[in-house]
Amino acid sequence: DAGVIQSPRHEVTEMGQEVTLRCKPISGHDYLFWYRQTMMRGLELLIYFNNNVPIDDSGMPEDRFSAKMPNASFSTLKIQPSEPRDSAVYFCASSPGLAGERTYNEQFFGPGTRLTVL
Amino acid sequence: GENVEQHPSTLSVQEGDSAVIKCTYSDSASNYFPWYKQELGKRPQLIIDIRSNVGEKKDQRIAVTLNKTAKHFSLHITETQPEDSAVYFCAASITGYSTLTFGKGTMLLVSP
Numbered sequence: 007d008a009g010v011i012q013s014p015r016h017e018v019t020e021m022g023q024e025v026t027l028r029c030k031p032i033s034g035h036d037y038l039f040w041y042r043q044t045m046m047r048g049l050e051l052l053i054y055f056n057n058n059v060p061i062d063d064s065g066m067p068e069d070r071f072s073a074k075m076p077n078a079s080f081s082t083l084k085i086q087p088s089e090p091r092d093s094a095v096y097f098c099a100s101s102p103g104l105a106g107e108r109t110y111n112e113q114f115f116g117p118g119t120r121l122t123v124l
Numbered sequence: 125g126e127n128v129e130q131h132p133s134t135l136s137v138q139e140g141d142s143a144v145i146k147c148t149y150s151d152s153a154s155n156y157f158p159w160y161k162q163e164l165g166k167r168p169q170l171i172i173d174i175r176s177n178v179g180e181k182k183d184q185r186i187a188v189t190l191n192k193t194a195k196h197f198s199l200h201i202t203e204t205q206p207e208d209s210a211v212y213f214c215a216a217s218i219t220g221y222s223t224l225t226f227g228k229g230t231m232l233l234v235s236p
Contacts, residue, residue: 037222039223048213048226048227048228048229049168049213049226049229051223051224054222054223056222061222062223097167097168101222103222104222111156111217111222111224112158112170112173113170113224115167115168115169116167117166117167118167
């Protein structure tokens with residue numbers, strides 16, 4: 007398996023523009039997580055999905071952020087309109103889920119998207 | 125909800141020395157404690173984890189200890205090497221829940 011795939015790897019945009027980040031989880035994983043990483047705040051969980059359904063979006067900073075998972079192999083995180091304070095590295099991670107004796111979840115991270123909003 | 129505190133935020137050691145990173149958690153129900161290593165510009169990757177039914181786990185030069193009574197766990201790296209330089213994150217989770225609560229990270233610098 008190629009692991010979690012994210013695109014683009016780098017994004018530079020101007021304030022006010024719409025930004026769409028994409029993620030393909032590991033095949034067969036039931037959980038998908040979106041994180042934001044900054045020096046000041048560390049790794050923040052923004053939202054996560056279970057079987058394509060959003061479970062907890064309490065970490066989404068404001069209404070400018072939205073996330074979707076239309077199918078098991080694709081998710082997007084959209085920022086509209088973008089602001090300079092959104093500049094960060096955004097990670098997508100997936101996890102196989104809780105089943106049977108597997109009650110502990112290792113999360114597998116993608117390479118991240120470095121977003122710069124000017 | 126769970127809160128994970130991690131110390132120190134930065135740690136500088138000489139090659140060959142040992143390094144210890146400590147984390148505390150708040151929710152006594154937490155029972156899974158992974159450690160992730162993130163090299164500069166790379167993704168976080170799991171390096172070791174411990175369940176609440178054991179007090180210590182070792183994997184070559186790294187070990188993790190857990191004190192459930194005190195609600196703290198630690199990462200120990202012996203005979204450090206320059207390639208150990210990275211940011212290390214601890215995390216905590218509860219069985220049956222899929223999310224991890226991460227600490228703020230420790231930047232470890234190993235000087236040759």
